[in-house]
Amino acid sequence: MELTPLQVQRYSRQLLLKEIGGQGQARLLAGRMVLVGAGGLGSPAAFYLAAAGVGRLVIVDDDQVELSNLQRQILHSQARLGEPKAASAATALHALNPEIEVIAQSERLSEENVMALVQQGDVILDGSDNFATRYLLNSACFRAGKPLVSAAVLGFEGQLATFRHGVDATAPCYRCLYPEVPAAGATPTCRSAGILGGVAGILGSWQAVEAIKELLGIGESLAGHLLLINSLHGQIMRIRIEQNPRCPVCRASAS
Ligand SMILES: [Zn+2]
Incomplete structure (x- = not known):
């Protein structure tokens, strides 16, 4: 696919990256991603994916x-209070980059x-805030x-992982x-325990970067690792995660 002169201008700073270039940009423009949740994580993730030209x-x-x-949910604005978040997100993303297609689905994820x-996606991003949705998506x-790029935030902390199971x-x-x-009430939520908006910004932005890496097959996949970020203490930890031999999802057919 040949880039138009306007596309060359719009994407010039990432076309310069040898890992992306014209071929990578064409792949981004042909790429499809599904974001679950247009909230604190989905906002920065969607903005950066739209800006990068994910088609x-x-x-x-x-x-x-x-x-x-x-x-923290910077896709939305005062003027759109009361609107469905999916539609509000589409408005914001189209204003940023009118050449991409945004499909707003205002529905709850279910079996x-x-x-x-x-x-519908080449890569899926989980920016939801509950275990039921995370299990369903997984x-x-x-x-x-x-591939599934999953993030979660609370307070000043966040977690990020890519699952290529x-x-x-x-x-x-x-x-x-x-x-x-976890038992109901055992894990605090942003609603009960609070969240600093910029922390969701860090994790959602990082999620967008990992999603682009998965789509283009560049760099080192985060798969098999969990990133733990504590912004209050300025610490990032990367730990290895292993397959659980008794996992009911990815090992069900193997055992
Ligand atoms: Zn598993």
């Missing part, structure tokens, strides 16, 4: 924009719709053979890392 973004979120979201959704990505049979999945759903 088709599917944004899934069944919430409406509330005033308490705007402290019924998750496979059809995951099939299983669906495994069955569909799609659907692509590489030896790679761990989200369920290997978190085998059981």
